[in-house]
Amino acid sequence: MFDKFEAFMNKYLTPIANKMDKQRHLSAVKKAMVAMTPLLIIGSFCLIPEAIPNMIGENNPISQWILANLDIIYIPYNVGMALMSLYVAAVISYHLAQSYKLDVPGTLSMGVIAFLMMAVDYTEDGGIMTTYLGPKGLFAAMFASIIAVELYRWCKKKNFTIKMPESVPDFVSRSFEMIPISVIVIGFFLIIRVVCVNGLHTVPPMIFTNLFAPLVGSMDNPFAVTFLQILRCLLFFFGIHPSVLSPITSPISTQFLAENMEMVKAGGKAMHFFTPGVESAFGNFTGTGVTFGLVFWCLLSKSKAQKQVGRVALIPALFGINEPILFGAPIVLNPIFFIPYVICGGIIGTIPHWMMHFGWVSCSTFTPPYVGVFLEGFLTNGDYMSIVANGIQLILSILIWYPFFKLFEKRELEKEHENEEKKSVISAEDEALLNDLDLDF
Template identity: 80%
Template sequence: MFDKFEAFMSKYLAPLANKMDKEIHLSAIKKAMVALMPLLIIGSFCLIPEAIPNMIGENNSISQWILANLDIIYIPYNVGMALMALYATAFMAYHLANSYKLDVPGCISMAVISFLMMTVDYTKDGGIMTKYLGPKGLFAAMFAAIIAVELYRWCKKKKFTIKMPDSVPDFVSRSFEMIPISIIIIGFFLIIRIVCVNVFNIMPPLIFTSIFAPLVGSMDNPLSYTFLKMLQCLLFFFGIHPSVLSPITTPISTQFLAENIENYKAGLAMTHFFAPGPESAFGNFTGTGITFGLVFWCLLSKSKALKQIGRVALIPALFGINEPILFGAPIVLNPIFFIPYVICGGIIGTIPGWMMKFGALSCSFFTPPYVGVFLEGYLTNMDPMSIVANGIQLVLSLVVWYPFFKIYEKRYQQKENDKNNMSKEDEEILKDLDLDF
């Protein structure tokens, strides 16, 4: 049964996942989202000082200084995370241009101006509104970067450029080469802007929000999130890193985090549980599939080999890295561990999400760096209940993995004994051999 399932996954799912991982546009989105992580961390850090007066009270010098300087403290957020979509456009254009071997500065400039043409709106006094330059404009950023670079590539392929003599310096020649390309790309996005605003009476980013609304909304549903965690575990079980899904999931979780931060600053309730911090601290507690239970039981194993695997995997697991146990035990392609890893691991990983959904745990406003289990979860929301949530996950992991580990340990020891035990026929052959020197 398992062999047929493995064959099916290898034939259909693995090639699809590999194609997704190598697809140029999805790869550019994934790399851009990774590049945005410092903005998420720095932007989230700016909210920690505001939480301090709530913890230690406002009638002290530290709290008074923080409250008096919040405008300065928020500057990194306002120029970083609040302009995230603008940076994402540049990052995506950079990676796409590199993949196509195109002029990187030219592609970035065209992508950024294309994005701004779709998203910039003005206040009554002529100022620029930044509403869609942040996470709410991420889908527009993807569209602008991909289409701008593809139009750039098409213009180069069709030779819609001005070719200067070889005697002209390269930087001057590139400037003239960009003129027809710029006209085509800017004209294309200007038409999009005019049609959206004058015909549909809506800013272009809102169209993308409407299109992707079902996908975005589904990730705020604990059932959908549970399915996602099981899918991630299923991919990893067959040796496919779940990061292949990040071009789809990361923009959504990033947008949710930004909305939580805005609500936190405004004193409103934070409603989104699917965010980068909780995904790492809770969804992947001790690693994808919540594998600490297996690490723990390996440490107590009667088998020296399994005990050594547990020792090697312990420290990485405490920092959310479980590749040593995934490939050391192994969990990957091991039918004994399919249920505790894919099914139970997916469910245990979503328990804090369910708690957030029903108000038993605060939603996240911070994406901390990898600081270790329990502390990472607490830093995402400064809620002591996060430690309780991780504790529940830890206990359930120990309980779930125990019976499956005992089955595996018994088989593992049997294999070790079979290797160590010599048959009587082999012993007779050795006795007949003259091995004296």
């Protein structure tokens, strides 16, 4: 049964996943979202000082200084996370330009201009609104930058450029070369803008918001998140890194984190549990599939090989890295470990999400760096119940992995015993015969 399932996965799913991972547009989106990690961390840090007066009271010098300087404290957030979509458009354009071997400055500028043509809105007094320059405009930024680069590439391919004599300096030649390309790209997105504003009476980013609303809304459902986590474990079980899903999931989780931060900044309560920090600290607690239980039993194993695997995998597991146990035990393509890793690991990884859904654990407003298990979960929300949630995950992992590991260990011990017998040049019977002869050389 398992062999047929493995053959099906290798025949149909693995090629699709590999193509997704190598597809240049999805790869550019993934790299852009990873590049936003520093902005998420710095933006999250900016919310911490505002919480201090609530913790220690307002009638003290520290709290008074914080309250008096909140505008300054929020500057990194306002120029970082609040303009995230603008940066995403630039980074996607950059990586696409590199993959196509196009002029990076030219494509980058076209990607940014294309996004601004779609996302910029104005106040009544003529000022620029930044509503859609932040996480709310992520999908529009992806669309605009990708289409802009493809238009740029098409223009170059069709020679819709101005060719200057070779005697003209390169930087001047490139500037003139960009004129017809700029006209085409800006004209294309100007038409989109006019159609959306005058015909549909809304700015383009709202179109994308409405189109992706079902997908984004589904990630606020714990059932959907549990299914997603099981899918991640399933991919990893077959040796496919679950990061192939990040171009789809990262924009949603990032948008939710930004909305949580806005809610807290406005004096409200964070409501979204599908955020980058939660995925790392809880979904990947001790690694994707919560594999610490297997590491624990490997450390206590009678098998020399598995004990050594446990020793090697322990420290990485404490920092959410489980490749040593995945490929060392191994878990990957091991039928015995399919249920504890894929099914149980996916469920255990989302227990904190369910606790957040029911209000037992606070939702995240911070994406901490990799600081180790328990502490990382606590830093996502500052709620001590996060430590309790991680503790529940740890205990369940140890209990669930035990019967499956003992079955695996029994087979490993049999193999080790067989290998030891094969290593012996003289059989047990011959050795006994020699002992009986009592030969003295």
